[in-house]
Amino acid sequence: xxxxxxxxxxxxxxxxxxxxxxxxxxxxxxxxxxxxxxxxxxxxxxxxxxxxxxxxxxxxxxxxxxxxxxxxxxxxxxxxxxxxxxxxxxxxxxxxxxxxxxxxxxxxxxxxxxxxxxxxxxxxxxxxxxxxxxxxxxxxxxxxxxxxxxxxxxxxxxxxxxxxxxxxxxxxxxxxxxxxxxxxxxxxxxxxxxxxxxxxxxxxxxxxxxxxxxxxxxxxxxxxxxxxxxxxxxxxxxxxxxxxxxxxxxxxxxxxxxxxxxxxxxxxxxxxxxxxxxxxxxxxxxxxxxxxxxxxxxxxxxxxxxxxxxxxxxxxxxxxxxxxxxxxxxxxxxxxxxxxxxxxxxxxxxxxxxxxxxxxxxxxxxxxxxxxxxxxxxxxxxxxxxxxxxxxxxxxxxxxxxxxxxxxxxxxxxxxxxxxxxxxxxxxxxxxxxxxxxxxxxxxxxx
Amino acid sequence: xxxxxxxxxxxxxxxxxxxxxxxxxxxxxxxxxxxxxxxxxxxxxxxxxxxxxxxxxxxxxxxxxxxxxxxxxxxxxxxxxxxxxxxxxxxxxxxxxxxxxxxxxxxxxxxxxxxxxxxxxxxxxxxxxxxxxxxxxxxxxxxxxxxxxxxxxxxxxxxxxxxxxxxxxxxxxxxxxxxxxxxxxxxxxxxxxxxxxxxxxxxxxxxxxxxxxxxxxxxxxxxxxxxxxxxx
Numbered sequence: 001x002x003x004x005x006x007x008x009x010x011x012x013x014x015x016x017x018x019x020x021x022x023x024x025x026x027x028x029x030x031x032x033x034x035x036x037x038x039x040x041x042x043x044x045x046x047x048x049x050x051x052x053x054x055x056x057x058x059x060x061x062x063x064x065x066x067x068x069x070x071x072x073x074x075x076x077x078x079x080x081x082x083x084x085x086x087x088x089x090x091x092x093x094x095x096x097x098x099x100x101x102x103x104x105x106x107x108x109x110x111x112x113x114x115x116x117x118x119x120x121x122x123x124x125x126x127x128x129x130x131x132x133x134x135x136x137x138x139x140x141x142x143x144x145x146x147x148x149x150x151x152x153x154x155x156x157x158x159x160x161x162x163x164x165x166x167x168x169x170x171x172x173x174x175x176x177x178x179x180x181x182x183x184x185x186x187x188x189x190x191x192x193x194x195x196x197x198x199x200x201x202x203x204x205x206x207x208x209x210x211x212x213x214x215x216x217x218x219x220x221x222x223x224x225x226x227x228x229x230x231x232x233x234x235x236x237x238x239x240x241x242x243x244x245x246x247x248x249x250x251x252x253x254x255x256x257x258x259x260x261x262x263x264x265x266x267x268x269x270x271x272x273x274x275x276x277x278x279x280x281x282x283x284x285x286x287x288x289x290x291x292x293x294x295x296x297x298x299x300x301x302x303x304x305x306x307x308x309x310x311x312x313x314x315x316x317x318x319x320x321x322x323x324x325x326x327x328x329x330x331x332x333x334x335x336x337x338x339x340x341x342x343x344x345x346x347x348x349x350x351x352x353x354x355x356x357x358x359x360x361x362x363x364x365x366x367x368x369x370x371x372x373x374x375x376x377x378x379x380x381x382x383x384x385x386x387x388x389x390x391x392x393x394x395x396x397x398x399x400x401x402x403x404x405x406x407x408x409x410x411x412x413x414x415x416x417x418x419x420x421x422x423x424x425x426x427x428x429x430x431x432x433x434x435x436x437x438x439x440x441x442x443x444x445x446x447x
Numbered sequence: 448x449x450x451x452x453x454x455x456x457x458x459x460x461x462x463x464x465x466x467x468x469x470x471x472x473x474x475x476x477x478x479x480x481x482x483x484x485x486x487x488x489x490x491x492x493x494x495x496x497x498x499x500x501x502x503x504x505x506x507x508x509x510x511x512x513x514x515x516x517x518x519x520x521x522x523x524x525x526x527x528x529x530x531x532x533x534x535x536x537x538x539x540x541x542x543x544x545x546x547x548x549x550x551x552x553x554x555x556x557x558x559x560x561x562x563x564x565x566x567x568x569x570x571x572x573x574x575x576x577x578x579x580x581x582x583x584x585x586x587x588x589x590x591x592x593x594x595x596x597x598x599x600x601x602x603x604x605x606x607x608x609x610x611x612x613x614x615x616x617x618x619x620x621x622x623x624x625x626x627x628x629x630x631x632x633x634x635x636x637x638x639x640x641x642x643x644x645x646x647x648x649x650x651x652x653x654x655x656x657x658x659x660x661x662x663x664x665x666x667x668x669x670x671x672x673x674x675x676x677x678x679x
Contacts, residue, residue, distance in 0.1 A: 264565065265564075265565050266559060266562070266565075267556055267559035267560040270548070270552060270556075270559060270565075271545065271547070271548070274545075274547040274548050274552070275547045277547070278546070278547040278588070279547070350545075350546065352542040352543070353542060353543060353544065353545050353546060356537070356539055356542070356543035356544075357545060357556075358504075358528075359499070359502065359504045359531065359537050359539075360531065360532065360536075360537050360543075360556075360557060360604070360605075361528055361529070361531040361532025361533070361535075361557055361560055361561075362528070362532075362556075362560055363524075363525060363528045366560060441499050441504045441505045442465070444495075444499065444504070444539060444616070445495065
């Protein structure tokens with residue numbers, strides 16, 4: 001069975017397997033860093049940057065490390081869906097050859113599970129690389145003197161290492177996450193010997209994402225009032241808000257698409273808006289991380305504004321904020337990948353109608369413009385909503401706000417959606433080879 | 448066969464290969480204005496490749512296609528795209544409609560791509576759907592249409608720009624006889640009313656019988672067209 005699953009996984013293409021493995025490797029590596037941070041004693045025997053050295057904020061740093069896995073997990077979900085149509089045909093062929101529904105499910109799980117497991121193990125390499133790049137320096141080593149003269153970011157513990165069983169647990173968890181993503185992608189799929197049908201979800205997405213956000217808003221005053229709850233409470237609030245923003249993405253895509261479809265004046269806008277209305281969930285999932293990133297960006301900008309307003313520009317705070325914005329930029333790069341994978345999947349799914357559109361007189365430029373509009377209209381409003389909510393949520397509790405602080409927040413309100421647009425433009429440009437391939441007249445040939 | 452001077456489309460010595468398979472081996476064909484030509488032949492004989500070369504979708508490796516005296520090969524990709532959008536209409540066997548758009552929007556799409564006003568494009572689309580007896584399908588998406596209904600929408604889309612030539616590749620190939628006849632009648636009568644030429648690829652002799660002229664493609668070569676001329 002494993003051999004057959006391996007054959008099927010290879011049939012799905014090396015690109016998909018590598019992407020799944022790369023995503024799980026990043027998630028596994030970051031989780032191992034988080035485990036190592038949790039293993040640190042209160043007063044570690046190595047030099048760290050204050051975000052790790054200070055036990056009071058170490059929990060938040062660990063939480064932030066786990067949060068960075070969110071965009072990678074969303075990319076994993078998208079990567080698992082890559083080549084869905086061909087995979088579904090293969091599964092139908094297996095049913096025709098005599099495989100039971102249970103065997104088909106198992107094969108589907110193994111097909112994703114094998115590269116996920118490989119990625120989970122490769123996470124050790126990612127962890128090792130992060131240790132080399134950002135490792136702390138143990139006291140009593142010759143390097144300590146170097147630390148003083150050449151400061152670098154020391155964020156990953158080197159004096160403690162996760163035990164073998166902790167590594168095994170992380171690898172297992174990451175493999176299960178991959179399998180769960182595969183199961184989620186196959187949800188509603190009915191594989192019979194005669195082919196594959198998918199139970200379509202026709203109901204439009206609902207704004208359930210507001211619920212966890214409202215819960216976070218209700219919890220925030222309690223957290224502020226009780227000092228003992230501050231770190232854990234803040235983490236819960238941020239997690240709920242991030243979850244809410246990510247869940248809102250399909251609803252935002254649907255609402256924006258509906259509004260624009262009726263008002264579309266050009267073919268580009270009509271194509272983009274219609275896709276947003278008929279397929280809001282895949283697009284929303286691809287853009288989901290943008291909302292979460294923008295929310296954190298808004299909150300971070302408010303905190304930065306506070307630093308400016310109180311003239312508290314110590315290197316610790318400045319470097320910490322630079323780190324946060326750096327992590328957000330990395331997350332945005334992952335989002336660009338996710339959008340690119342979504343666009344490729346979308347092209348593979350409608351090769352024939354795309355080729356027919358081109359044969360009928362649509363140009364490559366118009367197709368790319370429609371792709372850009374579709375992804376942009378899903379990502380940019382979400383970014384705007386996220387950055388406004390994040391800014392307002394933290395901006396409201398700032399004691400003082402100077403013009404310089406206000407300028408930081410306002411600039412971020414523009415920069416974050418603009419960067420989301422750049423991510424979209426990069427993603428669409430990156431998939432041009434697939435777009436060109438989808439336009440090929442060979443896709444018109446009678447099957 | 449018509450004289451070259453009267454030909455709206457003239458192809459000479461077309462050669463096209465896909466890998467090591469030679470789909471066309473020196474095909475020459477002329478189509479006069481308002482003429483309906485059926486291109487027949489066995490599956491894999493190269494007839495669809497010929498149609499796509501004539502429509503400027505595929506570029507032949509050798510030979511030339513002239514439309515209205517202009518060689519397609521000398522046109523830029525943007526000019527060829529505009530030509531296909533304005534002067535040509537294309538009907539395929541299936542799967543050519545954009546799945547997310549309603550039937551009316553699918554029909555209006557070529558006009559919108561040509562930067563026509565949305566309201567006017569929509570009106571024109573509804574007009575063509577009405578002529579083809581498909582007005583009640585205007586708000587349906589392709590997934591909600593039967594094969595015959597989808598083909599009538601595709602025919603409306605091919606004709607909405609008022610093309611000079613309609614290229615139809617097995618337009619009834621995926622339909623039952625009754626639906627196929629309805630689609631074919633709709634296509635040919637609408638094209639005749641608009642004085643458009645039709646190049647009709649088919650493997651069905653019943654369909655080919657509707658054409659003014661029939662040419663047969665065998666192994667990438669055109670057999671003597673006069674031999675197969677349908678008397679009128």
